[in-house]
Amino acid sequence: MTEKINFPIRQKLKSILVPIGCASVMTMHGGMAFAQAALEEVTVTATKRESSLQEVSMSISAIGGDALERAGVTDFTDIATQVPSLSMRSSGPGRTKLNIRGISAATGVAPTVSFYIDEMPVSSISSGSSTSFAQAVVDPKLFDLERIEVLRGPQGTLYGSSSMGGTVRLITRQPKMDEFEAKIGGGLSQTTYGGLSYKTDGMVNAPISESAALRVVGSYTDNEGYFDRVSESTGETFATDVNTEDTYSLRAALRVELGENTYIQPYVFTQKTEMDGKPNYDGPSRSTGTGMNQRALFDAAEPFEDEFTMWNFTLGHEFEHASLLVSASKIDREMLNVEDVTGGFALVGRPAPSGPAFSDENVTLDDETLEIRLTSTHSGPLQWLVGAYEKEAVSDSGYRMIRGWEDEFAPGLANTQKLQNYQESSLFGEISYDLTEKLTVTAGMRQLDYDYSSKEENWGWAFTDTDRSGANVRDAKLSDKGNNYKLTMTYQVTDDAQVYFTKSEGTRPGGINRVIPVSDDPAAAVGYACQQDLDRLGVSDPGAYGGDETDNFEFGLKSMISEGLRLNASIYKVEWQDIQQVVTTSAICGNNFTANIGEAETRGLEVEVAAAISDNLTINAGFGYIDAEFKEDVEDAGIEAGDNLADVPELTYSISADYVMPIDAGEYFVTGNYSFVDSTLELPGKASDDISGTGIDSGNERPDYSIVDLRAGFTSHEGWEATVFIDNVTNKEALYGYNDAIAFAFSGSDPTVRNRPRTVGVSGTYSF
Numbered sequence: 001m002t003e004k005i006n007f008p009i010r011q012k013l014k015s016i017l018v019p020i021g022c023a024s025v026m027t028m029h030g031g032m033a034f035a036q037a038a039l040e041e042v043t044v045t046a047t048k049r050e051s052s053l054q055e056v057s058m059s060i061s062a063i064g065g066d067a068l069e070r071a072g073v074t075d076f077t078d079i080a081t082q083v084p085s086l087s088m089r090s091s092g093p094g095r096t097k098l099n100i101r102g103i104s105a106a107t108g109v110a111p112t113v114s115f116y117i118d119e120m121p122v123s124s125i126s127s128g129s130s131t132s133f134a135q136a137v138v139d140p141k142l143f144d145l146e147r148i149e150v151l152r153g154p155q156g157t158l159y160g161s162s163s164m165g166g167t168v169r170l171i172t173r174q175p176k177m178d179e180f181e182a183k184i185g186g187g188l189s190q191t192t193y194g195g196l197s198y199k200t201d202g203m204v205n206a207p208i209s210e211s212a213a214l215r216v217v218g219s220y221t222d223n224e225g226y227f228d229r230v231s232e233s234t235g236e237t238f239a240t241d242v243n244t245e246d247t248y249s250l251r252a253a254l255r256v257e258l259g260e261n262t263y264i265q266p267y268v269f270t271q272k273t274e275m276d277g278k279p280n281y282d283g284p285s286r287s288t289g290t291g292m293n294q295r296a297l298f299d300a301a302e303p304f305e306d307e308f309t310m311w312n313f314t315l316g317h318e319f320e321h322a323s324l325l326v327s328a329s330k331i332d333r334e335m336l337n338v339e340d341v342t343g344g345f346a347l348v349g350r351p352a353p354s355g356p357a358f359s360d361e362n363v364t365l366d367d368e369t370l371e372i373r374l375t376s377t378h379s380g381p382l383q384w385l386v387g388a389y390e391k392e393a394v395s396d397s398g399y400r401m402i403r404g405w406e407d408e409f410a411p412g413l414a415n416t417q418k419l420q421n422y423q424e425s426s427l428f429g430e431i432s433y434d435l436t437e438k439l440t441v442t443a444g445m446r447q448l449d450y451d452y453s454s455k456e457e458n459w460g461w462a463f464t465d466t467d468r469s470g471a472n473v474r475d476a477k478l479s480d481k482g483n484n485y486k487l488t489m490t491y492q493v494t495d496d497a498q499v500y501f502t503k504s505e506g507t508r509p510g511g512i513n514r515v516i517p518v519s520d521d522p523a524a525a526v527g528y529a530c531q532q533d534l535d536r537l538g539v540s541d542p543g544a545y546g547g548d549e550t551d552n553f554e555f556g557l558k559s560m561i562s563e564g565l566r567l568n569a570s571i572y573k574v575e576w577q578d579i580q581q582v583v584t585t586s587a588i589c590g591n592n593f594t595a596n597i598g599e600a601e602t603r604g605l606e607v608e609v610a611a612a613i614s615d616n617l618t619i620n621a622g623f624g625y626i627d628a629e630f631k632e633d634v635e636d637a638g639i640e641a642g643d644n645l646a647d648v649p650e651l652t653y654s655i656s657a658d659y660v661m662p663i664d665a666g667e668y669f670v671t672g673n674y675s676f677v678d679s680t681l682e683l684p685g686k687a688s689d690d691i692s693g694t695g696i697d698s699g700n701e702r703p704d705y706s707i708v709d710l711r712a713g714f715t716s717h718e719g720w721e722a723t724v725f726i727d728n729v730t731n732k733e734a735l736y737g738y739n740d741a742i743a744f745a746f747s748g749s750d751p752t753v754r755n756r757p758r759t760v761g762v763s764g765t766y767s768f
Helices: 007-028 065-070 525-537
Strands: 060-064 086-090 096-100 113-117 145-152 166-172 181-191 196-209 212-223 228-231 237-239 245-257 262-275 293-296 304-318 322-340 358-376 382-400 415-434 439-459 472-494 497-508 548-562 565-577 580-583 593-596 600-612 617-630 651-663 666-677 705-716 720-727 735-737 751-754 759-767
Touching: 060 065, 065 145, 086 735, 096 113, 196 759
Parallel strands: 113 166, 228 293
Antiparallel strands: 060 145, 086 096, 145 166, 181 196, 181 759, 196 212, 212 245, 228 237, 245 262, 262 304, 304 322, 322 358, 358 382, 382 415, 415 439, 439 472, 472 497, 497 548, 548 565, 565 600, 580 593, 600 617, 617 651, 651 666, 666 705, 705 720, 720 759, 735 751
16 A cells, blocks of 8 residues: 555645644643543444444444534535545435445446445445436435444445445434423525525424333425526526425334333334436536536426335344344335436437427335344353345336437437346344453354346337337346355454454445447447447447455554543455446447446555543544555456546545533534545546546546535523534535436536535524
8 A cells, every 4th residue: 555655645644644643642641631521432333233432343433413413414415525435426415326445336236335224224226327326325314313323344244235335324313211302493504606595403202101202303405506507509597596405304203112121113204305407517617606507508497306205113122131123124215307418419410409308217216125133132252143134126217318309209319118126135143252351253244145137128219219119128137146254353452442353245236237229330320339339349248247246354443542532543455356337338329338347456544533632622533545446457448457446535534623612501612624535536547538438528537625614603501502604614616526417418518516615504403
C-alpha cells in the first residue's frame, strides 16, 4: 500500500493524523483533563447479539439517534460522507447505490452492500439495468432512530449474499412499556437557486397495558427543487424547481409481552416519494446558478414515484441459556420513472418530432424473507449462534419507448419486459471460544444455495422492428451454491484495548443478460452498431454471468486511551474475483451488458477518533484511504492492469464538533461538520480516459469536494428545542454521476446529479 501513496497524499495524511496524535499525547501527558469528561458507551448488535462497540472485533461505525437528531440528519445520504470507506452513487432519493471499501456495484441484479432496517433485510434484486434502479436501496426518512451501524468488510456469514463490501443497519427506537412519550417537530429552509422547503415529524409511544405498547412515527417532507427546465431553442423557462421532492412516511410497531420470557412484535413501515422532474441538470458545462438547467425541446414533465411498504413479524423467546428469534418480513415496492428522450430522434437519424417522446419505466418488487436463529446467553468461554434463512424475491420491470414514437416507429423505439425470480436458502452459524483470558478465536460459516430465473422480452424498432408478439425472448435459469467463511483472532492487550485479525468472505449472485440485437445491414442502425461492438469485443452472445466474491484480510485496533478518548483503526486488503462489471457499447447500440471481467484488489486504512475534550466539547474524526485497482488486463472491456474501479474515492475524511453551554433553563449548543471526498471515476479505467463514445462528454473524473455544515440552538429542560442551521455553508458542488438516464445520454447534455446547494433554515421539536 505504501508505494501507492505519493507525496501530496502523504501531506494530506500528515495534516489529518498529526492533530489526532497531538491530542493523544496531550491526553497521556496531562495536557487535557479527560478524567472529568467521558464518552458515552456505544451498544451495537452487529454480531446479532448486544455488545459494546469496543468489544466487537470488527471495523464498524455507529452513530446514535441523539447525535443524528442534533446534526439534523433526515436520510442516510446526509451522513454517508462522514463514514470512512463508505461512498455512494446517486440518481436522487430512492436511487442510491452504496459502496464500502471500494467494492462498487457497477451492474448486476444485486448490490454489493446489504441494507437492513431492524431485522428486515431490505437489499433485493434490481432491474439489472446499468443506470436507473440497479442495486438501489430504499431511502427511508430517519426520524426517531436508535442508531445507524455501518459494518465494513464482507459480512457473508451473518448477513448473507450481497454483503461483499459490508452491511448498513438502521435500528429504530422500540416501543416502551413503562411510559407514555410523544414528540413533534418541524422545520423551514431556503435552498440557493431553489424555493422554500419544509418538513414535519411526529412520534407517539403509548403503553396499552402492562404488557403491550405501541410506537407510531410519521414524517412529511417537502424539499423544493433547484433545477429549471428551459427551452433548448429559445431559452424560455418551462418550469422552475422541477426536482421538488414530496415524501410521506409512516411506521408503527406493537410490542406484546407474552409472559416474562416471550414477546411478539408486528411492524409496518410505508413511505411514498414523488418528484415532478429529474434530479439532474445538463452537463458537461457544470456552472452554478442559472447554468443548472435541464435543456428540452418541449415542456415535458419527467415525474418519478417510489412507494414501498414493509411488514415484519418478530417473535422472541428467552430459554435458560439461549435466545430464540424468528423474523418474517415482506416488502412491496413500486417505482415509476419517466424520461424525456426526444433527443433520441437525432441519435437514430430521424428529424425532430412535433411533440415530446418518452421512455417510461415501471418496476414492481415483492420480497419475502424468513430468518430463525438461536443465540447462546450463558456465561463461559464458549459462545455460539446458529440460524436458517429463506428469501424469495420477484421483480417485474417494464420499460417502454412508445409515447411520442408511434408515428415514426409503430411498435415503439425500444421496449422491454423483464420478470425475475430469486430464491435463496442458507444455514449459518458462528462459534467463539476464549482460548485464554486474553485470546479469543471466532469462526463462522454460511452455506447458501440460490436459484435465479429471468424471462426478458425486447421488441420495437431497436430490437426486432415488430410488436411484442415478435419480441426477442431470453427465458433462462441459473443456480449456484457455496460457502462463506469467517475467522477472527482477538487478543485483549489491556482491559481497554484489543487487536484482532479477520479473514472473511462475501458473495453475490449472478444474472442473465438480454438478447442483444445484431445485424450486418448498415440500414439497421442499432443492430449494425451492436454487431460492430460485439465483434470489437470478441463476444458472440453475452448470455448468463456468474456470481462474484470477495476475500477480506483485516487487522484492527480497538482502544479506549482514556474515558474521554477512543481510537479505532484498521488496515485491510480485499481481493475481488470474477467481478461483475458493465461492458459498455457505443451510444448508438445502447445495449450494455454484464460480464465477469477479471480481478481487482482494494487496500486501505480506516481511522476513527472520538474525544471528550471537556464536559462541554466533543470531537469526532474519521479517515479512510482506499487504493482500488484491477489486477489484470481485460481486453474485451478495455481494462488494463492498474486501472481504477469506478465510484471509489481514494481519500475520505471528516471532523465534527459538538459544543454545549449549560444554563439553568437548559443548554445552548453549536455543532459543525467538515467532510472531504476525493475525486472518483465515472467508468472503470483512468481519469484521462475519453468516454465520449459512450455518450458521456464530461470526462471520466468527477472532482473532489468538501462540505461544511453548521447548526446552533437551544435545548430547554421543558422539552422543546430550537435550531438554526446552514447546510453546505460554502455552496460546494458534489457530483454523484454524469449519466442519470434510463435510455441514453445525448451528446453535449450529460444528465448530471449533484448535492443540494447551500440551505439555510430553522427547525424545532417539542417532547412531552
